[in-house]
Amino acid sequence: MPVYSLEVAVVLLGLVLLMMEAFVAGKDKRFVAHTALLGLGAVLVGSFFVDRTPDASGFWSFYKADGLAMTYKAIALACTMLVIVLGLDYIPVLEKFTARVGGHGAWGEFFCLPVFICAGMMWMASASDLTSIFVSLELVTIAFYVMVTFMRRNVGSLEAGVKYLILGALSTGFLVYGFTWLFGVTGQTNLDVIAAKLNSGTVATVPAMFSFALILVALAFKIGAVPLQFWIPDVYQGAPTPITAYLSVGSKAAGFIVTTRILQVFLGSEALVHNCTAILLAVACATLLVGNLAAIPQTNFKRLLAYSSISHAGFLVLALAAGPAGAFGLAPGQIVAYYLAAYLIMTLLAFAVLVVINRTSGSDDLNAFNGLHQRSPFLAFALLVAVASLAGVPLTVGFVGKLLVFAAAVKASLWLPLGFAIIGAVAGFYYYLKVLRNMYWNAPAGGTLPAITLSGLTKATLLLLIAATVVLGVWWAPLFQLVRR
Template sequence: MSVFTIEAFLAILGLALLLVEAFVPQVSRRTIAAASIGGTALALVLFFTAASHAPDSLPSFCRPWMQLDQLALFYKGFFLVITLLVLWLTHECAPYLGKYTLEGRLTEMFSLPLIVCAGMMWMAAAQDLVTVFVALELVTVSFYVLVAFARKSSLALEAGVKYLILGALSTGVLVFGIAWIYGTTGSLSFQGIAAALAKPGIAKAPVLLGAAFLLAGLGFKVAAAPFQSWVPDVYQGAPIPVTTFLSVGSKAAGFVVLTRTVDALLVGHSVIGPEIKGLLLILGSLTVLLGSLPAIYQQSVKRLLGYSSISHAGYLLLALACDDSTRSGMTSSGIVAFYLATYLPMTVLGFVVLAILRLNGGGEDIRDFRGLAKRSPVLGLAMTIALASLAGLPLTAGFMGKLFVFVSLVDQAYWGALVCAAIGAAAGFYYYFRTILAIHSPETSPASEPLKLGTITKACTVVLTLAILVLGLYPKPLQQVLSKPAEVAAKSAH
């Protein structure tokens, strides 16, 4: 069974669920949720068998524009995991989400993520800019619907409009960049672009312009400064599962493409190598600062997680800029993938706790977290570990990710960026720690009754918490998976 089939299966399942909604409206939400979650879980299992048995089994017609390297496989698994978590979270949140939708229907919330997942999985393997663009649009258009899905809430509508306008604009910018790149290099595939850039005779200015537009368009998707200002509002307005999906899935999808693009742009003797690196360093430093400094003043944890997501994008951009650093055992693309893998459990856990508080009638502010450790010791501990990891404290996953980024920066002697990253980390101590304090505070929030968790919720929380600790204490297996692409890349370069 090919990995490719799994993506097709997900897309077809998503469409089928939409059709069921249209033609058999009496099917209950529970059935649709079960079909969607079950389908994704099945896809995940199939994916692991397929990936371990026949990793490179693309149908021949896809070969020109897709490649199943180690990185693609990693991200495909990543997207399946996050989609599964998001669908589960949607199911958990259904009681309160239903209040904001027409007749309490939520079918699209269960079918569109499947299509998004298929799109992101294609993006992970895409080898040329057109495939990237088509997959990216599949994802973004679905997100337009998802963000504004709670349409009875004005915040959600505001978020939807903002995301739509800025998303459309960034798409335009992206296409414009692709056009310039194609015009100057004569190629749309990453390999072709890299080959053209390595030739000495190429005109520098137009290709730089194209690259800049390309980075700007992708910068919007990953919430990099100065294209980050939509994030807090959209994250706040969108339903929690969608926010989770945006903050982890969409960001990771953006970074797959960025990784491949930057790898192509920075190839060997690329004429625009130094400029692109400088650009990435400046954007990364700016993103870290613009993500972490405003976060100090936030009272809403949902917005806080939004800002946190921006600053993490900054660290990831800085990692991308350290393209030549090999001393930490992984290439920059491996470090980015590693960082995203550590980012998944901690961010999802944060949103899960938010969702549970919300379901129990609480708000999304820091003061609503007061006394959480007393109301539910499990959630209190889980959230503490998640926040410690987001802050980058040792023995958690977050520290490992940051360690790789910092070591690369020192290794490449990018001191300015290092200082910005350190300032961001120090600010992070403050705002994450403030939330931790609230969690363990002896006085409780207005709602003070103990929180009751279902078995599955508890299990998911524990699994995510353990994931944070395991990645922080024993990152070896993951690193081994991720250091393979470097070897593959090295072989193909020779």
């Protein structure tokens, strides 16, 4: 099976799901989600057994199937599956805030559209041409406009959707304008050819730097880095929680593979590498500072995770800026992939707990976590593992990711950015572990609350993610193997 049949399979799955949602009788549409899970799982398994050798057709100038692309495809598939599991837990909230049709909330499409987004992210993972980057990125972004606004009877969701739409359109403008300049100076759209052209010394540097700045601004929107990071807290807070998780992990990962590929072009050019690195380091430092310091006073857990998402973007940009040496035998792109795989596990674990809390208490506030230990020791433990890993406590998978970034920065002798990263990591310990006080020491406001019961699927998912966080924090080999394919 050729590798591009993976995306075809995902799109076909999405079409089948839309048909099932529309034509299969019955008011309970949970079966759509279960079918999506089975289908995506099959594609995920299949992605390890596809034929990746390119043939002579012109298609392969737009599409790349290197190891990095396959890793990001696996991240996209795994992330989509977990988001669908989170969505199943979130159905009571969706029921309340989606349009009422036939006496029920209309949330069937909530489990169809992520499948198309997944296909878009898989195409982004493979895109190796300005044109294919643009069309796949737009597929993902436009589908996310819909998903963020999905709970249309909720003012917060609508507001988040409008904000995301306007800033997304702005960033698309920057992206296309940057691409135009890049095409103008090189006359090419294929990234490899552009890289060769930029390195040949015949290209004017000022327009090339101009296109770099424009493209970087647009990508900063996708990955949540300074200067286009200010939408993140509001949109994350307003969007349906599973979609917040999807934005935070899937959209960011897809943005980072495109960033990695485009930065390879600019950082590979001797004339540009110096200035580009300086700009990237400035972006990394500013992102680390904004993300971590603004997270400290937050009292809403969703906003806290939003700022945490910004701060992780700072670490990832730092890894990319640290130059081609990398660390521990991993190239910068592979370090980013490793970090994102770790980030996927721990962030989705935190969001899975948040979805349950949100469903039972109707609030994302830190106070809603008061007394969680009495209500459900298992959930409290899951969140303990998640925040420990997000903060980077040793023996968790998040620690390994941060260690790789720090090692790469040390190897490149980036002492000032390293200082910012250390400040960020230390601040992280404070604001991540703040939630522990709520869970274990604070008494719930309204006396003792009823215990929380979890469905089998949720329990299994939480257990899997906890195990992955701890096991992969001790035994590093599997993720190393994954990103070095």
